[in-house]
Amino acid sequence: MPYDIKGKIALVTGAATGIGLAYVKELLRNGVKAVTIADIDATKGEDSAKRLNHEFGGNKVIFIRTDVTKADQLEAAFKTALNTWKGLDIVINNAGIMNDANWELQIAVNCNHVVRGSLLAIQYMGKNNGGKGGVVVNIASILGLQELAGCPIYVGTKHFVVGLDRSFGTPFFYNLTGIQFLTMCPGVTDTPLISEAGKFALQGMGNIAKELVEGLGSMPEQHNRSMSSSPVECKVALITGGAIGIGLAIAKSVLRCGARGVMLGDIKEKEGQKAVCELSKEYGENKVCFMKSDVTKKADNEKLFKVAMDKFKSIDIVVNNAGLLHDKDWELEIDVNMKGLVHGTLLGFQHMGKHKNGEGGVIINIASVYGLQQAHGCPVYNGSKYFVIGFSKAMSHKYYEELTGVKVLTMCPGVTETQLIEDAASTALEGFGDVGKILKDGLDALPAQP
Incomplete structure (x- = not known):
């Protein structure tokens, strides 16, 4: 049975711009009652909330400046959403970065945030915690389904999201919480992601930046290669x-x-x-x-x-x-x-x-x-x-x-x-x-x- 989003309340991370903002617009266009935008960019976030309220009428959107790598800030976003709208039905963990040059931050944003956002959604929406259930959408990438040489750690983080949701999406968790977990694996959506990608490639790996930019532009098919093992004698x-x-x-x-x-x-x-x-x-x-x-x-x-x-x-x-x-x-x-x-x-x-x-x-x-x-x-x-x-x-x-x-x-x-x-x-x-x-x-x- 399709999920009816009319009258529902949503929280979307990383939604001040780009694909996250597009999700918010689509939700509002299809009858969502209210949306909370959680993003680290206060200027763009406040501007987006203002424009959305003008476009869709009323005070349907609020913005909360949120660094998703900080547990207290992410939980504060959930609490503010609940206090403002008196409910929560849909959570989209969308915030993400591509930056292999700063890969520890990348893991914190792309992985830790998704785990914490999922657990907070269960805490506040799960039937096992007195909630009424809902939907969690975790945003991966086409690179959660295939590899790309130019950004191996980013690729790993998106595979992580796919693996996490394969487990959270099992009947055990749904029957317990009433929350349906969905994974989206979009292709390349932001042209600046391609044009600026070279800045964020792994350091010390030759012309890997060029490999990253070209790879994002062409999205190569997956290839599997077999390799003979090297002898270990004297190694x-x-x-x-x-x-x-x-x-x-x-x-x-x-x-x-x-x-x-x-x-x-x-x-x-x-x-x-x-x-x-x-x-x-x-x-x-x-x-x-x-x-x-x-x-x-x-x-x-x-x-x-x-x-x-x-x-x-x-x-x-x-x-x-x-x-x-x-x-x-x-x-x-x-x-x-x-x-x-x-x-x-x-x-x-x-x-x-x-x-x-x-x-x-x-x-x-x-x-x-x-x-x-x-x-x-x-x-x-x-x-x-x-x-x-x-x-x-x-x-x-x-x-x-x-x-x-x-x-x-x-x-x-x-x-x-x-x-x-x-x-x-x-x-x-x-x-x-x-x-x-x-x-x-x-x-x-x-x-x-x-």
């Missing part, structure tokens, strides 16, 4: 999250295949030291080094690579394996699964890339089977693994490989640790009934990693 590998589990298994595998050195980084110091003893006993002394490292900290990441270079004089393989399943602490989850992985990837290019006087190499980014399908009970984790796939596919483009001599591969393992399943319920989002059981049952149903 040096750096592995994050390498103290236990799949990271430790990868360390054993590369040593078994003749690697001359392995650098393990992990926040678990005791387990890391134990791994060094175990691996040294089995594969020989001085082949394995461990450093306590928190992938959410830029300084720790940089030091890990420096220690590896000082110890082994080179790095040939980087495995960004550190990961976290913990939607209850979703901001940390994004920091580990996305920001930590981006840091590791960029440092891999910096230390191995031929454009930086390196000899090339391989970067392996660990995603998950949940990067390929909807996750039951962990929408933010789901989104984070979609991010890994989108980002890594963009970074595997021939442009980067030809410039740097570095291949980027992605692995999507199934469930590898039984403890992950046992602990799953305690890590699920709070306030969603029995979502912990849904998560545990979903993990139980996944194919196990041999």
Whole structure:
């Protein structure tokens, strides 16, 4: 049954200009009772509200200056909307930026804001919280469905939105909250986005700005390429999250295949030291080094690579394996699964890339089977693994490989640790009934990693 928007009340982020403003106009044109515009640009936002009220009559639109990366400001926008209109039915999380040069801000706007906006919508509209349900529309992009070499981190953020909504859009969440989650993946809508795109490309990657501008203009079709794996004999590998589990298994595998050195980084110091003893006993002394490292900290990441270079004089393989399943602490989850992985990837290019006087190499980014399908009970984790796939596919483009001599591969393992399943319920989002059981049952149903 189509959703009737007549008489409904909407909140739209990033709606002072562009596609967000177009959404507001279309809503009003089709009978929405009132709209709250939340945007960081006060001048344009106030002007847009004034013009819309003149065009559509009455006081149907209010503007609230909102930095969507600030939790208190975004919640204040919701509260103001509710206090003004005495209700809320539609939320469009539209605010977004394309700026790989400032990629941490980009993740905060494009990902954290969408999660927080979705959770606030559930808090204030969800039937499980005394509301009457409604609709949440999260704006992704055509680049949430395909890759583009010129803006790999932006691509990852839009894949994140698609993955997040695949989970939030499951019957469990709809039946609990009465909120329908929709995802829109528009093509290029703002010509300044294309003309100014070169300013916001990744730094230190040759003529990547030109690649970005041309790519946005042509929107190339998706291409899948198969690549033969490089032998690891006499190579040096750096592995994050390498103290236990799949990271430790990868360390054993590369040593078994003749690697001359392995650098393990992990926040678990005791387990890391134990791994060094175990691996040294089995594969020989001085082949394995461990450093306590928190992938959410830029300084720790940089030091890990420096220690590896000082110890082994080179790095040939980087495995960004550190990961976290913990939607209850979703901001940390994004920091580990996305920001930590981006840091590791960029440092891999910096230390191995031929454009930086390196000899090339391989970067392996660990995603998950949940990067390929909807996750039951962990929408933010789901989104984070979609991010890994989108980002890594963009970074595997021939442009980067030809410039740097570095291949980027992605692995999507199934469930590898039984403890992950046992602990799953305690890590699920709070306030969603029995979502912990849904998560545990979903993990139980996944194919196990041999």
